[in-house]
Every structure is written in C-alpha cells, then in structure tokens.
Amino acid sequence: MHDVVLVDGARTPHGALLGGLADVSAVELGRTALDGLLDRVALAPEQVDYVTVGNAIQAGIGQVPGRQAVYASTLPKETPVTTINEASGSGVRAIMNAHDHLAAGRAEFAIAGGMESMTNAPHVLPGHRKGERMGDATLKDSMIYDSLWDVSYDAHMGELTEALVEREGITRERQDRYALESNERAVAATEAGLFDDEMVPVETPDRVVDTDEGPRADTSLEALGRLPTPFADPGTITPGNASKLSDGAGFVLLATAEAAEAAGLEPMARVTDYAVQYRDPKWFNDAVAAAVEALLAQNDLAVEDVDRYEVNEAFAAQMVHVMDRVGVPRERLNTRGGAVAYGHPIGASGGMIAASLAYELEREDLARGFVGMSVGGGGGVMAMLERP
Template sequence: MREVYIVDYVRTPFSRSRPKKPEKDVFHKIRGDELAKIVLDRIVEKAGISKEIVERIVMGCAFGVWENWAYGGRGISLLAEYPVETATMITDMQCGSSIASAQTASLEIMAGVCDVAIAGGYEHMTRVPMGMENQHISPNFRLIQDERYKKYEMNIGFVMGLTAERLFQEAKNITKEDLDEWGLRSHRLAYESLKSGYFRGEITPISAEQADGSVIVVESDQSIRGDTTLEQISNLPPVFMPNGVITAGNSSPLNAGASALLLMSAEKVKELGLEPLAKIKAFGYSGVHPAVMGKGPVPASKKAVEKANLKLSDIDYWEINEAFAIVTLYAVHELGIEPERVNVHGGAIAIGHPLGATGARLIGTLARTLREKEADYGVATACIGGGQGIAMVIERV
C-alpha cells in the first residue's frame, strides 16, 4: 500500500446558524454547495497546483438533501470549474462525514487508483436544518414503534442531546461542573488562537451579502465567545430534558461552513516538490449503541492507534470533536489522555460544528498543531449520530 500525505488544508470561517432567524447567519445568502466551491477553489490556489491534476474529489455532507444535494458531488466540482474528467463523490457518515471522505480518498491513493485527491465536506445548518426541522428527511419511525427494534432505543438515538444526557448518566467521575468548565476552556483557547492569528493559516475569508444588502468580509468563526464566563455558562438552562445537564454552554452550536484537505501519494509529492503537512498512518471506525453514540470515539481511536502499530501513550495531540463536552471528557477519561493534549486551539463548542465539514477541520487543525508543536503523532476523532465513531492517526513529516 502506498503512503498518503496531507499536502494542504483550508476551510471557510464557520458561521452561527439560525434556522428560525436566517437573517442572523452571516452566510444566510450563500448556499452550502457554494461554500464548498470556495474551499475547492482555494485549496489548489494555496498549494500552487492546477485543478487539472486533481483526479478525485470526495466531499462529506450529513444532510445532503434539498440545496445540499450535489448530484453525487458533481455539482460542486462543476461550480468550482474542475475538469469534467475529475470524478466526484459525496459521503454521509453524519458528523464523521469528512473524516470518512478523507479515508475513502486515502484508500484510493493507497491502492494506486489515483495520485491526487481532495477530501472535505460542507454543511449549511441555516438553509438545510438538521433533524425534525428539516422537511426533506423522513426517518423510519418503525425503529421506534416496532417492538423488535426497541433494543436500539432510537427514541433517544434520534435526538443527539438525549444521547449526551444518557452518556452523562453512564459516565463515572464526570460532573455538570466539568462539562461547563470544558465549555469555557473551549472558548478561551479558541479566542486566544483567534487573537494570535493562528486561524488565519487555515481560514479563507469570504465576502458575504447581509440581509440589508451590505457586504461584509467574514474572516473568523462566529461562535467564539472570548468574554463568556463560567457563571454565565453554568446558569444556562438544560435544552433536552428537565433537570438535565446538556446546555448551550457545553454543547456545539449550529453552523455553516466547508473544509478541504489536499491528499497526494508520496510519488506525486516528490514529483511536484511539495512540502506536506503530515502523513496518514491509519484509521478506524466502530459501532456503539445508538443511545450512547458519544462513546464512539473511544473504540474507533483504539482501533486506529492499533492499526498504526502505536500505543495510546504515543499520541502527542488529539482533536476530539466537541459535539458535546461529555463526549470529549468521556474519551479523555476512558483513553487516559492528558487534557492538555486535547483540542489545544479550542473545539467545536467554540469554533463550531457544521456537521459535514467538521472532520476535515479536525484533521487539518491537528496536522497544523503537530507542526506547530514539533510533535510526532495525532488522532482526530468524532462521534457519529446513530451510534458510531471514526478516527484517523496522522504523523508529522
């Protein structure tokens, strides 16, 4: 199997989505596939290559319906004016969609099917909402109503916030205060990274028309709150159940955005004289019970690290998606990770979680972190609605 390298990484800023008040989303006039077009344009420009050498585009989207439907990915590549010969595909693994797209593209390069691929994802949670707010999806409610499927507890599994509440109930030695403190940590680390200019290394600014007709340049993630306090977070009410612990302060918000990774074989990297960010070492995925989908990163990460012939103690830095603080803290406890090595530039609670775009952001930010810290190995991992986990191990080069 051939080696695969992450040559470059870009993303849009992540807006704050407002399905019921769309005018409050700075990207409310930009479609999701147009956000994807922006990163497909920018990734080759940033790397200094032509679109003609890209053989494969694999993009992830958790809700690929309505405007997000992309004709098998073809609509996006044509919007970005890639050659008609460039083959495309859309993947759906919910919150792990663009880690899955990176895995798919990597396997094709490893197998010699292609040498140059772009993997990423997009989501617009204002224009195409998630869950029951989306009139264009229709879950099969037999999974709830039919007695033979009751064992999956999809009355909980279909509602991500309820799965987080269940995980909290099952977790040991994790308190509501821990969740809120992790939420505050996420905002503080992200705000420090924003102010230091760190995110400029991955974000491409976007000119966006607003509701009043004005045009603003969006250069940073819109959900980061540098002035929030622990008291403010702690006083937020539970969202999903009375007397619950899951609040807006310890959960990721709704967002819109896109991300992309440029992947190449070792031979192509050498031929073009490029300096890659990292090498893809291994990946893994796992199924868990749908009612505790937040457990997914634990078995998936163990599998990926084992496939890389490493130990958990060999991993220098982690990007564990903060769909909910309980997911990240559960993984930290179960995997025995030092918190100081996790989400060092903030996580999804602050940066945002546009579902299909998140995985490539985790991988790309991790690759940049390894270079910044001169560290060797990292793991990017996410939980997945429906009861799954996905993980990727990368190595600094």
Template sequence: MKDVAVVSYCRTAIAKARRGALNQTHGIPMAAHVMSEAISRAHIAPQEVEDVVLGCGLPEGATGHNIARNAALYAAFGMQVPGFTINRYCGSGLNAASVVANRIAAGEMQIGVAGGVESISLVQFNLNLNHFVYEPLQQKIPAVWWTMIQTADFVADKYQISRESQDKYVVESQRRVAAALKAGKFAEEIVPFQTVMSVRNKESDEVSDKNVILVEDEGPRPDTTLEGLSALETVNPGGTVTAGNASQLSDGAAAVVMMDAKLAAQRNLPILGLFRGMQLSAVAPKEMSIAVTPAIKKLMRHHGISMTGVDLWELHEAFAVTTLYNQAELDTPWEITNVNGGAIALGHPYGMSGIRYLGSTLLELGRRGLHHAVIGICTAGGMSTAAYLER
C-alpha cells in the same frame, strides 16, 4: 501501499446557523470556494484532480444532488473530474478523506480532493420528513431517532458526568480558542468568503440582504464564565445539556488536497503530513458520545501506537460530556488534548468538522515540531471515526 500526503488545507470561517453570514449561501459555492483555494495552495492544476469526495451530514436540498460533483463543476475543475458525496453525519468529512487516501494508497489515482460542507441554515430546518421514521425499527431501538441532545443527556446520567464538570470544561475550551485566535492560528487556515446574508431587523421585523465578507469564526465567546454557564437552562428537563455546553449549529466548508507522497516530494510541494489510516466503531445509538473511545483503541491497535507515541489528541466536542467521557476513558493528557479548543466555541458544521480536525491538527503538529496525532469523532447513530496522522 503508497504513503498519502496532505499537501494543502483551508476552510471557510464558521458561521452561526440561521443568524450568521452563511445563512442563505448555497452549499455549492461554499464547497467550490474552499476546493479552489485548496488547489491553489497545493500548487497543482485543477484538471490534475482525479476525484472529489465531499462529506455532508445532511445531503439534501442546498447540499444535495451529489454536491461533490456539482461543486467540482462550479469550481471549474473541468468536466472530466468526477465527484462523490458521502454521509456518516459528523464523521462524514473524515470518511471522505479516508476514501481519497485509500484510492491513492492502492495506486488507483495520484491526486484527489477531500472536503466537507454543511448548510444547516438552509437544510436542517427544512428536512424532508416524509416517512422519516420506520416504526418497526423504532419500536425495537427507539434511540435511532433520538436527538443528539437526548443521547448526551443519557451518557451524562449513566456515567455520572455532572453539569458543573461540563461547564468547567467549556470555560477552558473557550479560553483555548481565544488563545488560538490571538495567536492567529485560525487565520492561517481560513479563506475569506464573500456572500450575501439575510438580516432581520429586531424592531421592525423586516428582512433585508447584506453583502458581507466572512473572515472570522462567529461562534467564540472569550468572555464565557462558569457563572454565566451555570445560569443557562437545560434543553431537556432533568438533563445537563445547555446551549453553553453543546456544539453550536453552524455553516461552513473545508477541503484538503491529498497526493501520492512520493509524487508530492518529487514536485517539492508543501507536505503538511501523512494520512496513515482510519478506523470505525459503533455502540448503542443512545450512547453515541462514548463511541470515540473504542474507535481510537481499535486505531491504535491496528497501527501499533502507544499512548506515549501520540503527540496531539483531538477528541470531538459534540458536547462537553463527549470530550469528558472519552478523555477520561483514554486518559489522554489534557495539555496535549484539544489544545486549541473545539466545536463548542467554534461551531460544528457536521460534514465539515472532520476535515477541519484533519487540517488544523496537521498545522498544529507543524507549529510544535511534533510528529503523531490521533483524531476521534463521534457520529449520529452511535458510531465514531478515528484517524492517525503523521508529520
């Protein structure tokens, strides 16, 4: 099996769904933009790409019709470059990277693009719900159709993770994001994106178009306080999830270029790190947040990794309760866990997030002169993806 190198990574800044800069940007130009920049950063020609695999949590409407192939066409990669769209909800991006990596490792190709894209603004609020629920399965396992907030509330209640502990975690996560912003860490991965957004006048209720260039993540709130979070109402009566301790609905796209590591070295390309592999797990749908732990344990067994052999941990911030549960179960040191904050502050475009974790974690390993990282992402339906990275 061949080693698989990640030779470039970039992303759009993450925009707030419905209210942000990408609120009327189609998924095709969004994905094509980061794919083109990733190719440029990798110093390869577009026609050298042998496959494009994009993850998307909601592959319909503005992100439907096999957006991977269409984005590759729009990016002018050439008619000969195929594309494949994959959906495992929040784990879609990391699965896309795994598909590309496996084909390279098997010797089936040498160069591929993996990415993730989500337009929650244009898709989530206009979903095709015709025959969405299959009643025989719903009667057996109702939680298959629960909202993710319901699953988070269930986990918080079952495992006694308090509202106060969740809010305290958010304050620290926002602080880490603010520190990363100040250090210019996110600017290193963001490629500016020019687009047109829809703006509603609060006084007149008139809607107009506005030309914008998205260069910074719109979600972070560095002034977040425990008092402010404590004042927020819970989404569900009797629950603990609020708008402050859940990841933000967001739009965005990200991409990496992956190559046969030997070829990348021969060309003296900027290798960010190696994609060593991915593992999956599944639990009861109502306990979605806890699925990260078994996925990571399976990954570590497969690769023979010890806890002391991991330099950085990235545990998905779907909700504060998600990170708190998995950090406690795995006993990862806080000082090397989610070191630059996470999706609660930055936002969570479902299909994009796995690629963001992959790229940003490799960059952080490089900044710190470290070598090994583990990523864990829970996903709707009670599943999780986990990946092992080396630099």
C-alpha cells in the same frame, strides 16, 4: 500499497447559525474552500484525479451536492467526485475514502473534506405528496432530523448523551468547565492568529467573513450555569456545553508520496492509519472513545505517543468521557478549542479540523496527531496524521 501524504489544507471560517454565512449555500461554501485550497498549492487543477465531499444535511440541496461544488470550482468538469453522508463523520470518512483510493494506486492526487450550511437546511413536510384529508400538517426541521436525531431511538443526540452522563456520573460542573476552557482556548488561538494560514475568507453579499464567529470571550462559569437543560429535567447538557450549530467547509489535498515528490510538493503530514468503531446508537459516545483506543492498539501506541488529539466536541460530556476512559490528557486535547466554541457544521467538520490539525503539527513541529469524531447512529471515526 502506496504511502499517502497530506499536502495542504484549507477551511472557511465557522459561521454562526443565521450569522455571517447565512446567505451562502453549502455548495458555495464547498466551492470556496476547494478553490482556496487549489490557490495555495503548486498543482494544476487537472492533476486532481478524485474528490470526496462529506455533506450530511441533503434535504433540498439538489442532486449530488459534492458534484455541484466541484462543478462550480476551478477543477475540470470531468473530475470524478463522490458525496459521502455519514452524519458527523462525513468529512473524515471522505478522507478515509480518498486515502484508500490513493493507497490502492487508483489515483495520484485527491481532495477530501466536507461542506455544510445548517442555516440553509429547509423545513420539510413528510407524507404530503399523498395529501392531508383533514387536520393539521407538521413541518420537520431537516437540520435536526437529518443530522441531530437518532432514528433508532427517536431521540435527539443530546438525549442520548444525557444517558451517558447518568451512566458515568459526569457532573454539569465538569461539562461547563470544559466548555469554558474550550472558549478560552479558541479566543486565545484566534487572537494569536493561529488559524490565519489555513483560513479561506468567504465573500457574502454584505461583507467578507474571515474569522470564526462562534468563540465567546464574554462567557463564564456563572453564565454557563444559568443556561437551560433542554434534553432532560433535571439535566446537565445545555446550549453552552454542547457544540454550536454552524456553517462551513474544509478540505485537504492528499497524494501518493511518489506523486507529491515528483510534483515538487512538500507534504505537511502522512495519513498513516484510521479506525472505525460502531456501537448501539444509544451509546454513540462510547464509539468515539473506542475509535481512539482502536487506533492506538492498531499502531502499538500509548496515549502519550500522540501529541495532539483533535476530537470534534459534539458535547463537552463526550470529551470528559474520552479523557476519563482513554486517559487522554487535557493539555493534548483540542488545544485551540473545539466545536463547543466554534461550532459543528456536521458534514464539514472532519475536513475543517483535519486541515487545522495538519497546520498545528507543522507549526509546533509535532510528530503525531489523531483527528476524528462520533457519528450519529452509533459510530466513531479516527484518523492518524504523522509528520513526514
């Protein structure tokens, strides 16, 4: 088995739904992030042996979207690529897949991450191939049905999270306070330029998008408290304390330690382990907490042995649950804000936040971080990065 290192990472900005990246396809976002990553490393594109691309909303996107992004990039046309669809976990699963490929000696350099355009997800007309004898036909929103809808329970993920809220007694005030702090941290990090090094600007027909569009400096507890609760009545989950819908892409370059050294590349981190947990789909929020616990146990680590927890903020309620159940300190969790502020471009998020975590570990000279998220269908994925 070979040790696996993370050489560098790159991500696009998070584009708001129907925002600055609305005219850019998921494939073009992926191509932009791939080329942005290749531009910043002293490695010839032909040295990349393998690419794994997470992408969750695939209705109407075209055959093998990961292959499309690679073909459009500066990578050789012969570069092997795998497209991974595991809902929100797609990007981290892509990294796990590449890690195993490298650890087994089947490649020396691999790129992994994800891409998503929630804005460009189409509406579809199920069953219409057979036609409608009479009556109305109903369109389905693939953005919701292919990524935010649990088929087993025929329910939105927000509805299932309301069940967690009820079971655990998580108040709306705690969720709104978490959401407010996520926005405050995101605004502060953006103003301090903490994402400048990892960011790849995206050229659109109108302008260049080079800043995350989601974080809001003008929000408050009062404003959050006025938002509706669409998933339950009475409910607690709102558009303000759940992740925003967004567009984006992000990738990391992985390598065997030997190959990186031979190429004269200085790794940002080592990818040392990962954990995957699944539960009944109704309790998918439990699975992300269980993945954190499993990764700690596998490596004989205490909670305080991990400097940063970069956990995708699908819902503020989920983060409150992780803190309560696992004991993760708020000061180590999503220190620059999370998806409640930036957005959660489903299959892209894993690659984007993995790149961000690597940059934070290096900038702050920290020893260890976890990166992961919950997965639709009842899952949780979590990977560990350690400084070399």
